[in-house]
Amino acid sequence: MTRPWLDHYEEGVPRGWTPSNDVLPDLLRRTAEAFPGRAALGFLGATTTYRELWQDVGHFAAALQRIGVRPGERVSIMLPNCPQFVVAFYGALLAGATVVNTSPLYVASELEHQLRDSGSETLILLDAFYPRYSAVAGRVPVQRVIVTGIQDALPFPKSVLYPLKARREGHWVNVRAGGSVYAFRNLLRSPSTTPRPVTLRPDDVALLQYTGGTTGVPKGAMLTHGNLVANAEQARAWMTDLRPGQEVTLAAIPFFHVYGMTVAMNLSVLIGATIALVPNARDIKMVLSQIVASGATLFPGVPTLYNAINNHPDTRDFDLTTIRACISGSAPLPLETARQFRQTTGGANLVEGYGLTEASPITHVNPIYGEQREGSIGLPLPGVDALVVGEDGQPVPEGEVGELWVSGPNVMKGYWNRPDETAKVLREAHGQTWLLTGDMAVMDEAGYFRIVDRKKDxxxxxxxxxxxxxxxxxxxxxxxxxxxxxxxxxxxxxxxxxxxxxxxxxxxxxxxxxxxxxxxxxxxxxxxxxxxxxxxxxxxxxxxxxxxxxxxxxxxxxxxxxxxx
Structure with missing residues (x-):
């Protein structure tokens, strides 16, 4: 197949690229060795270095094994963006488990469906969410619950004041540890930082990421260690001026969404960036203040977030000029939103990208410093192939509308326990395995793609x-x-x-x-x-x-x- 986009990669982006053979814990371990004293996490005044983060992950992995979590078992994480999420995610993987990202916004019935469908035997959640689990506890396979609170990650005196504030506002939920309920902070005091060795392979499923997919039925996309590592490495290759050990990523998009997890968390860990955690992206004033307080240089986001910043009455009071690069994902980026945001920040490079859960998720991005074509999703990432295909399954000529198919090391293994659904979206053709996106697209003569819209919309x-x-x-x-x-x-x-x-x-x-x-x-x-x-x-x-x-x-x-x- 021809790949016209390779001729339009900006300088420094590799034309020939192959993924590493790493698994996700390797990324954190290697960065902790390279930048031990570098701040890994910043959270409302509390700081965790990469050395401390790796130690916490080891403690947590060992504790999970001690309380009965076995390799391959599913561990659901229902947390906002906070230090506990990062520790739980990498700790569960280091213990050999498969993570199930679980939205904190789920109502009880949605939580019940996902816990049952995934077969999760462990649930890690915020204390405030515990009543929703209690409503379904007898109907799901969960055998152990690990509870934490925002106060567990706050520095003194905020750690003492937060519960008082929560009680005053009627948000406080008191969950007592005992039996099958464990306190997250106690597990971090595990006497061992070295969990039992578990052999992890790139083809092992690291994550079940639930999505409506291209058919609308909630199902778990099986994303392997190799898929997720490859996509973080692809993003690093695309952003040619990333400075290892020096960047600061504003993590306002939620980690329980695959885009936030890959770009704001895994990519940051890969390059040794400080992750400035924002637990509530709807609080635009908090987002603005954290940009300034952290000196954020990278700001992955979604169009509605950039739009909200453009139009917030207090935005002009904040200096946002430290932001250097932003990749917008999850939804189409309106041209007017992009133009306004560049003005608001004094020239931050906001470019549109594209992806879907089943691809870990990024497949296309506009060049950060090269030619950006307005209204397009840009070019396929290194290692990604893309076709625009007609109803007959054959590529259509340049400029014609068809369904976008993508292929690459970041494409999922399939849907969890749903071979029929998997067969609808993964297809062998032209010597490769293709993911049928369900999106209607056009490719121009230079290899820039434009999404016309979703087939179903x-x-x-x-x-x-x-x-x-x-x-x-x-x-x-x-x-x-x-x-x-x-x-x-x-x-x-x-x-x-x-x-x-x-x-x-x-x-x-x-x-x-x-x-x-x-x-x-x-x-x-x-x-x-x-x-x-x-x-x-x-x-x-x-x-x-x-x-x-x-x-x-x-x-x-x-x-x-x-x-x-």
Missing amino acids: LIIAGGYNIYPREVEEVLYAHPAVLEAAAVGVPDPYRGESVHAALALKPGMKATEAEIIAHCRLHLSPYKVPRSVEFRAELPKTAVGKILRRQLAEEARAARQVQAAG
Whole structure:
């Protein structure tokens, strides 16, 4: 196959690249040896060096083995971004277990499904989340629970003041250790920093990362040590000016999401960066203050986070000029958001990337310092191959729309206990194993890819294909629009029509007629929204991705009620 993108890699990005044979604990061990006194974690005034982090991981791994965790067993981690997450993640892997990332936002029924589906026998969670586990405890395979609190990671006197504040605000949950319930802080006092040796191989499953995938059914993507190490190494190869032992990564995107885990945590460990932990990215003032306090140089994020910073009333009071590079993932990056953010930070390189859970997750990124093509997801990373494929499974010509297929060492092993679902998205063709992304894309003559939209989000109006992203770009260009989503709703004449859901910037106003008139200036008539809905905020996932599907369902339900009335 031809790879035109190789000719457009910026200087320093390897054209020929192969992954190492490392497993994830190797990354931390090697960095602790190279930069023992370097701050690994910064958390609300507390600092942990790489030497201390590696020791904590050893203590925790040994303690897990002592309380019965066996190699290959699933260990669910339900924590926000805090030092305990990093210790639990690497500690569980060092003990030979498979980690199951579990969203702290899960309600009891969602938690029950994931614990049962993964067969998790160990659950590590924040004390505040314990009542949700209690509601399902008798119906899941969990045999041991490890509980920690934010106060466990805070320096004195914050460690004493935090419980008082939580009690005053009604957030305090007191969980007593005993029986099958263990205190995280006590396990860190394990007498041994050397767990029993476990043979880890690159092909061993390190992580079950649950996703709706390309078919919408929650299932665990089996990501191996080799997958996750390769993707961290690919990101390092792409960012040509990374300075080992000198960078500071603002970790605002959650580690329980694969993008935050790979770029904010694993890549940082790989290069010996200090990880400035932000437990709540919705608190934009906290995000801003942590950028300044930490001197963050790298800021991986999602479009809604950058957008919120652009439009926060206090942003101008913070010096954000230390930020050098930002890769935006998880959702399409509106052009206006990128332009504003570069202005806000005094020129930080914010580039759009692309990936999906099943690929660990990054497959494409715009060059950080080379040619960046607006509206594109950039070029495939070193070691990644990509095709745009038609319905017949054959590549389409440059410039034509088809489904994006990707291949590389970062592509998952399959879905946990779901061979039928695996067979739908992994395909042998052209001498390689390909992941069928479900996204519609175009490749230009230089090998830059552009996502037209998700196959399932396609709106078909009067026989015309409408890709929501194109409509959303126009909506975001309106000066009053803060957040936008375009979805399809039933139309008795056209089959479907475009419905726009918007949240406006603070203090701004707009009417439905004004928004539609704005769209008519920039879109073909069949693409113009026929209806506009204004909301205080659009619904999002835990990582900040706007939930188009939920908006579409709610809009369709509202139409049905109107029709019935």
